[in-house]
Amino acid sequence: MRKKKRLKIVIGIIILIPCCFVIRSFLNYEREKAIIKNNFIFLQKLENPNVNTAKNIVEKHKLNDEKSNYNQNVTSNKMYFEESVFMGDSITEGLDFYDIVNKSSVLAKKGQGLVQAKKSVSILSNISPERIFVLYGMNDLESSKNSDDFKSNYIKLVKDIKQTVPNAEIYLQSLTPVQAKVQQKNNSFSQDRLDKFTQAIIEVAREEHVHFIDIRPMLKGKEALFEQDGIHFKADFYGLWLNDLKRQLKSQSKT
Numbered sequence: 001m002r003k004k005k006r007l008k009i010v011i012g013i014i015i016l017i018p019c020c021f022v023i024r025s026f027l028n029y030e031r032e033k034a035i036i037k038n039n040f041i042f043l044q045k046l047e048n049p050n051v052n053t054a055k056n057i058v059e060k061h062k063l064n065d066e067k068s069n070y071n072q073n074v075t076s077n078k079m080y081f082e083e084s085v086f087m088g089d090s091i092t093e094g095l096d097f098y099d100i101v102n103k104s105s106v107l108a109k110k111g112q113g114l115v116q117a118k119k120s121v122s123i124l125s126n127i128s129p130e131r132i133f134v135l136y137g138m139n140d141l142e143s144s145k146n147s148d149d150f151k152s153n154y155i156k157l158v159k160d161i162k163q164t165v166p167n168a169e170i171y172l173q174s175l176t177p178v179q180a181k182v183q184q185k186n187n188s189f190s191q192d193r194l195d196k197f198t199q200a201i202i203e204v205a206r207e208e209h210v211h212f213i214d215i216r217p218m219l220k221g222k223e224a225l226f227e228q229d230g231i232h233f234k235a236d237f238y239g240l241w242l243n244d245l246k247r248q249l250k251s252q253s254k255t
Helices: 002-046 050-078 090-097 114-127 149-165 180-185 190-207 235-255
Strands: 083-090 107-108 131-135 169-173 211-213
Touching: 050 235, 083 090, 090 107, 090 235, 107 114, 114 149, 131 149, 131 235, 149 169, 149 190, 169 190, 190 211, 211 235
Parallel strands: 083 107, 083 131, 131 169, 169 211
Antiparallel strands: none
């Protein structure tokens, strides 16, 4: 009896082992089938004849990665720019609005141009910043007749800043680009004027012996960062902007 019982157990094990392999193979097959199906659906989206759809998918993934890096750097940005001041219009004002840097580091106001900026200069003496990042021009594109007037007003502003805080490092930044719909609607924002006004900033930086930082390359191909008006930017822009500034500051310190 015992021999027969042992024989049955052995036979059962012999039968069970192949069954386990069959079940395992089936489960692996179903898992691989699901993966292939998901990949196929994704590829179908990419093969869509609408090129913009594919571009948006790639851009979205890229921005998500950059956004993740930005979230990790919010605190470090506040610390890094603690001794800095950002002067500008509503674009710069977003640094305070989105709580990207300390409130005390932002001297910016909606609608300000170079002429109105002089009111903010007197405040600098109470702050005594190590670095001053200047970003004006969007409102001046509409108020200034030409780039020569813009340059003249910019030189006056830089001289005022130097006199008020002579030990501060001054960084003039390029104008930010605008979307095509803005240029089509308003000639003041034509690419020609944008280029000429930015060239004027480069000349001011050279003549006044201060720094120039070009932030235009950072925005290339990032249409998703713009607000609906095609001029201002969403919150994601600001972390990327400061990361780019840090990169360029590091690069300049090596030269």
